[in-house]
Amino acid sequence: MDFPDEESGVSTDYGLSVGFKFGTHGLGGEACFQFHPNVHLRLGTTYFKYTQDLSQIEPDIQGEAFAKVGGVQLLANYYFGRPFFISAGALYNFFEIDMFGLLSESQTINGVEFHPEDIGRLEVNLRPGWSLTPYFGVGFGRTLAMYNKLSFAFELGIVYLDSPRVQLHTTGMLSPTSSVEQQQQLNENLAWLNLYPNISFQLSYRIF
Amino acid sequence: MIAILIVASVISCKKITNPLDNMQLLIDYNIVKTTIDVHIRDAATGKLLDRETSKMAMITVSGSDAEAVVDVLGMAPKNNKFPVNQGIANMALSPKSQYIPDQNNVISFALGIELPGYLPTSKQVNINQAGRSFITLEVIPVNNPPSGVKVKQAAAAAQTGTNGKVVAPATVSVSGGDAAVHIPQGIVMRDAQGGLLTGNLNVTLVHFDLGNSAAQASFPGGMLPRVKKSDGSIQSGMFYSAGCVAVEITDDQGKQAATFSDGTLALTTAVSEGTFNPVSQTNITEGDIVPVWSMSGNSGLWNEEGYSTVNRENGILTLTTELPHLSYYSFNWFTGTLCEEGRPFRFTTDRPLEGSFLIKGKVYRQEDNCYLNTILMWATSDQLIPTSWVPQGVGVNIEWDMENSPFLQPSPGSQPTFVDEWCGSSPIPVELLINDGGGLTTLTVSVSLYCPDDPDVVIKPSFMAYYRNISNDGPVIPVEMVEGIATVSGIYLGDTYEIWMIYDGEEYTTEINVTQNEYSYMDVEIPADVCDEVFGGN
Numbered sequence: 001m002d003f004p005d006e007e008s009g010v011s012t013d014y015g016l017s018v019g020f021k022f023g024t025h026g027l028g029g030e031a032c033f034q035f036h037p038n039v040h041l042r043l044g045t046t047y048f049k050y051t052q053d054l055s056q057i058e059p060d061i062q063g064e065a066f067a068k069v070g071g072v073q074l075l076a077n078y079y080f081g082r083p084f085f086i087s088a089g090a091l092y093n094f095f096e097i098d099m100f101g102l103l104s105e106s107q108t109i110n111g112v113e114f115h116p117e118d119i120g121r122l123e124v125n126l127r128p129g130w131s132l133t134p135y136f137g138v139g140f141g142r143t144l145a146m147y148n149k150l151s152f153a154f155e156l157g158i159v160y161l162d163s164p165r166v167q168l169h170t171t172g173m174l175s176p177t178s179s180v181e182q183q184q185q186l187n188e189n190l191a192w193l194n195l196y197p198n199i200s201f202q203l204s205y206r207i208f
Numbered sequence: 209m210i211a212i213l214i215v216a217s218v219i220s221c222k223k224i225t226n227p228l229d230n231m232q233l234l235i236d237y238n239i240v241k242t243t244i245d246v247h248i249r250d251a252a253t254g255k256l257l258d259r260e261t262s263k264m265a266m267i268t269v270s271g272s273d274a275e276a277v278v279d280v281l282g283m284a285p286k287n288n289k290f291p292v293n294q295g296i297a298n299m300a301l302s303p304k305s306q307y308i309p310d311q312n313n314v315i316s317f318a319l320g321i322e323l324p325g326y327l328p329t330s331k332q333v334n335i336n337q338a339g340r341s342f343i344t345l346e347v348i349p350v351n352n353p354p355s356g357v358k359v360k361q362a363a364a365a366a367q368t369g370t371n372g373k374v375v376a377p378a379t380v381s382v383s384g385g386d387a388a389v390h391i392p393q394g395i396v397m398r399d400a401q402g403g404l405l406t407g408n409l410n411v412t413l414v415h416f417d418l419g420n421s422a423a424q425a426s427f428p429g430g431m432l433p434r435v436k437k438s439d440g441s442i443q444s445g446m447f448y449s450a451g452c453v454a455v456e457i458t459d460d461q462g463k464q465a466a467t468f469s470d471g472t473l474a475l476t477t478a479v480s481e482g483t484f485n486p487v488s489q490t491n492i493t494e495g496d497i498v499p500v501w502s503m504s505g506n507s508g509l510w511n512e513e514g515y516s517t518v519n520r521e522n523g524i525l526t527l528t529t530e531l532p533h534l535s536y537y538s539f540n541w542f543t544g545t546l547c548e549e550g551r552p553f554r555f556t557t558d559r560p561l562e563g564s565f566l567i568k569g570k571v572y573r574q575e576d577n578c579y580l581n582t583i584l585m586w587a588t589s590d591q592l593i594p595t596s597w598v599p600q601g602v603g604v605n606i607e608w609d610m611e612n613s614p615f616l617q618p619s620p621g622s623q624p625t626f627v628d629e630w631c632g633s634s635p636i637p638v639e640l641l642i643n644d645g646g647g648l649t650t651l652t653v654s655v656s657l658y659c660p661d662d663p664d665v666v667i668k669p670s671f672m673a674y675y676r677n678i679s680n681d682g683p684v685i686p687v688e689m690v691e692g693i694a695t696v697s698g699i700y701l702g703d704t705y706e707i708w709m710i711y712d713g714e715e716y717t718t719e720i721n722v723t724q725n726e727y728s729y730m731d732v733e734i735p736a737d738v739c740d741e742v743f744g745g746n
Contacts, residue, residue, distance in 0.1 A: 109239060109282070111302070111304055112239060112282070112302075112303045112304055114239070172236075173235050173236045173237065173238070173239075174233070174234070174235060174236070175236050175691070176234035176235070176236050176668045176691050176692065177232070177233055177234040177235075179234065182231060182232070182234070185229075185230050185231055186227065186231060188225070189225045189226065189227045189228070189229050189230070189231070190225075190227050191225075192223060192224050192225060
């Protein structure tokens, strides 16, 4: 197998690179295999989790929220011009938003003290409707260098999540809040959230 | 993350919606664990007070644990008074730990009712377990008393001088001479505040013929009273009654006599020959000694005043006593004790029955067939229904009344139910038959309470709702509401029902023509001051 020769301007048919990427799907790595001069197969994973202490936003509430993005991607790139490519494939999606909260202090109602757990917890969890989600994007640059060791790529894309599955769970006096009707309403309200954008930057190193 | 969601929303094909649109914070406001439904019935008709009469009625709570009694959302009532709607007053026990009832923490209080045109009455209530409690109060209309109760209203029956002394003696009797009160010359009467009664004295005299079951049912406070004995001890037990009389004296200024000086009133009442004497274990006879009791105001407590000896005058057995003050007076043997925990009932139906139903029973003592009290229970088929404060050592018969569950009827073997000893733990079986006629269904009503300032915060209440079949002018029937859901079984297809709940004296009503298994909604705005108390005011 030949290494590409920039002077000859001829690339080899095969190649393999590993790369580091970051973007709206988090941080991660990727292996890219070239088996045709214009077609690359990419297998990678990204992950990012952001956690927020709710009491820092609202002192009357104790709880935590986190957003998790990323996934395992299997994509194919097709280069239709030297620096441009289109990318399509599937993503096993780690996307998840989760939040739980309850009052930080006991409340006195009609002279009776109720502890926060008596009043109740409110938990919301949002995940994609599909775990295995389709992806389509366009990119600029290379995920596997043609002539050098290093390459850079910028990519814009969309992941179709399907309407998200939102679960609402409440306890204590708030128990009726998570009724079937309310869950349906919340799912309807968030049904528009069926796409997730991908903006990523990738730096790759060609192994051969 | 927000930027990402904005981008996603821009390219999404669906209309963007606020995630909280049409969402509500639903609150299970089930902090009150013990509710008390007080059913006020006209003793003459046996029916709950109607809407208009109820508007004039007010229930007063008094006694040692009066502070424990709150409304169904846990709010303390103003002046310990509760309004009445359609013959029913809703109340509850405060959820504070010291008022949670159990065998070691019996919550005791008295309910009194004053209603224009009716004799005032009161009843002692003891609650020793959380849950739904039902209390029945019978009120006697002065102008239309039930059979066995005679009322004599004598205007200007006696007169006083300006010094308050009665200038001439007077005697007031009920028709037939079954009871008479004698007002001696020179007696001075004062009201509870010490004010003199002057001018014309108007007398109301009420006689209960306790050989009559309707009169027994009207006996003030019932035959399972709480009493204060002459030694000062307070006991719960059972009356065997030989007679009961109420005396009320007012002047033209409306002052009501409470105490006397310079003399006493003399009260005489006839005694039925068939009256059972539990001491001699035979019918009452001349020379028998009967304790005398009085009950004042809204205390619900009978006080032992002394004794009276049975005489025979003109061939009629009589009892006589001097009245040191005015109130209800009765001549009763007080005997026995009450068990705080009685044998439970187990109601079974001939076919499976979903949901709960309200069942009423009239309890009669086997010895003399005397009406003792009415029990109301919220029952579920094949479940044990606990009982409390039941008489010990006497057999009773219970006649079931299916007014509140017209789709059920007791089996012949269970009507009446004979209970030789009510105290104990073994279940008392009662068999019921379902008589649906094929046209019954179930109705579910969802009730929400909301505050005017924040309609997205909704309380799902857990207390009683009521319904009534308008199509056949049916009775008022309570139904349990849990987390805002009232499931009403035994509904006839095609009929129209009125369903309501009561809060703070207001009725919140919906009307439903039942064409199928229905789901109906009732949204109720609660007063702002209640919202402040529940959710915290600004």
